[in-house]
Amino acid sequence: MTKGYFAVLAVVIYLSCRPLLSEAQEKKDPGIWVADRSNGTYKNPVLFADYSDPDVIRVGDDYYMTASSFNCVPGLPILHSKDLVNWQIINYALDDLYLPGVPPDFFNRPQHGKGVWAPCIRFHKGEYMIYWGDPDFGIYRVTTKNIRGKWDKPVLVLPGKGRIDPSPFFDDNGKVYLVHAWAGSRAGLNSIMTVCELNKEGTKVISNQSLIFDGNDGINHTVEGGKFYKKDSYYYLLAPAGGVVNGWEIALRSRSIYGPYEVKKVLAQGTTAINGPHQGGLVDTKTGEWWFLHFQDKGPYGRILHLQPVHWKDGWPVMGINDHDYCGEPVITYRKPDVGHRNSIEVPATSDEFNKPGLGLQWSWHANPQQSWGFPSSNGYIRLYGQYYPEGYTNFWDLPNLLLQKLPAPAFTATMKLTAVLQNEGDMAGLIMMGWDYSYIALRKTAAGYAVVQTICNDAEQQHTEKETGNSILKNFKPEVRYNYQTKLERATIFLKVAVEEGARCTFYYSLDGNRFEKVGTPFQAKQGKWIGAKTGMFTLNQQPGSPRSWMDVDWFRIGK
The missing domain is CATH 2.115.10.20 (Glycosyl hydrolase domain; family 43)
Structure with a gap:
């Protein structure tokens, strides 16, 4: 046999053994965590996201x-x-x-x-x-x-x-x-x-x-x-x-x-860096293997998920490896479970082009949604209407109308393109990193036009007040003007971005064309919320109760590197 035959055979074997890449994987967000190593092994965590x-x-x-x-x-x-x-x-x-x-x-x-x-x-x-x-x-x-x-x-x-x-x-x-x-x-x-x-x-x-x-x-x-x-x-x-x-x-x-x-x-931490490996579920495969899925508390990222092999020893489920007196420690990498067949690489949804009539499964509110908060659409955007600040408002800890999703990886960017109709001075549309401490970047209507602001609040649950840490006046910014009968509507399009470094340190940016981004304000250290990890997402607010509702149409929200 020729060397060429063996080369072709090696390629065939490799292609037959590696996971099949699904359409979702081929189009996956470059900033999201992928646990499958495409060689029959995986790395922990299997989900670098807050599934407590x-x-x-x-x-x-x-x-x-x-x-x-x-x-x-x-x-x-x-x-x-x-x-x-x-x-x-x-x-x-x-x-x-x-x-x-x-x-x-x-x-x-x-x-x-x-x-x-x-x-x-x-x-x-x-x-x-x-x-x-x-x-x-x-x-x-x-x-x-x-x-x-x-x-x-x-x-x-x-x-x-x-x-x-x-x-x-x-x-x-x-x-x-x-x-x-x-x-x-x-x-x-x-x-x-x-x-x-x-x-x-x-x-x-x-x-x-x-x-x-x-x-x-x-x-x-x-x-x-x-x-x-x-x-x-x-x-x-x-x-x-x-x-x-x-x-x-x-x-x-x-x-x-x-x-x-x-x-x-x-199961305990042992000599690993995986602190507090506990609270989860035990499950078997059709091939007779046993596995344990559990969380690890990761501070601002929430409780991320790890998968441990389980072997039965004298009738006890020993988890992980290197067991001592029936107690194992977590694996960092390991062979994938033998489930009897090959599988495509999949990841939870993060980015959203807002092209469907229903809300994407990556999104959640901080309370029961009310009828005027907004509407998904097949028109290529989601519309969110400005909400009035609740009675006794101190900071965003009290706001229910925050549309948020979990952090998807140790380091990533989240960028959104929005078109806002801000009808009153002080109304805002923005991108937030929410937790016990939070920070947001927002387009704000001013008496003279528009500005992009950054705000930080520390210890929000303790009713601490916000501090404005950045304010960029948008000179020569010209929104598109339309009329609803005799009412003038200014449609202001802007791109907002947060870049998250490993450790959840955040920097905020804006762009008027989607290409050249300007930094706003100061770096911010994200912090978890109450029993949940920090979340990122969007909001729009009317400053004065009873004022004509502002709104924003979010064209897309994308996770990247």
Whole structure:
């Protein structure tokens, strides 16, 4: 045989073994994180984005994941994967936060850190279901037969304050159980897990609660909700302990669902730089492998997701590698899960050309959206209308009409092209990096014309006031003039950009032509919000209540390097 034959054969083998690049991957945003290394291995995190408290299931060849969404709307994101490494967001289980047992207008204003905590997703008898805890109102359940379609109205399963992190279990004998943890901030007690029995539908409690684990043992403090599993006649609870930043994962097992339970630490930071590897979901592949998907707290980026291999040792699920006394440490890179087939590289949506009649799945509001906030469109833009500042306004912490998305990578740029009709002096349209500290760049209508301003606010939750740190007057700026009958409308087109360095240090820019960008203001250090990472996105505001509404049409929002 010739050398040419072997060369061709090598190319064929390479092409057959590497992941298939989907159209989405070929057009993917250059600034987004890609975990698949295209050589049969992956790197952690598998998602460099804020998907806090993840849980995952397998249904046939498909993997589905959900995560905490707190006060953000829509809520309970649904992500899909074929291999646990490549993920796309495909739906939300909650269109809004009008929930049974909750005052109707409660989530019409930002309720930072409240709402949807630590969900658990399951598939049982042809039905998908998610249980979650609201620390102020109780434990809820929402279901559907079609995970990509409309979900049913949520049901309040167990009302009460402080009930969080639930996990249902459908036993072989037909009985149904629910375990959950407790939030000390509401219940005055924590670090314990209790279990109760549900009716066969999983919608109502039919027994008293029983204490099955007490983490006030001087070892596993700050224990939160465990996920129920059953394997080889053992009941398992996999639970986080030790706190968000520096915690670990423990495994509990018993022959009886009510215990007593043995306990072992099965995943910790070890010698790695991956702090607090815990709180997630255990899942198997059709080929018999086991994997654990969990978060790592990454400050301004939120809680990013890692994937660990799991091997069973003496009946214990040892996670990661280099285990010592059944406790492993996280992998940085590893071979991809053996799912029995090749898969295309996928990433969650980030950029948006706004060419569809529905809002892109990458976007969420800080509260239940109201009818006048804006409208997506097939006309090539999304229109957002200026909102009036709420009564008692101090800073943007109180604003519900912020349209935001998660940070997608350690370093990236976010650029938007907008055309604003600002009808009153002081009205603004802008791009924001939102969190406990926040900064925005905005086009502002002035008495003399237009200016681009940067504003920074530190400790927004503490009602600190904003400080203007940049102001560029747009001399010789000539918006397009149109008339709505006798009303003069100035259509001002501008490009706004934030460049994020590794570590989440941000610099803001603007451009009048989309090519030459001018820096505005001072660098800003992004900071996480309350239980969520920093987010970036857009807003438009009217300064005076009752004034004619301004608006902006956003042509596109693009993530880049």
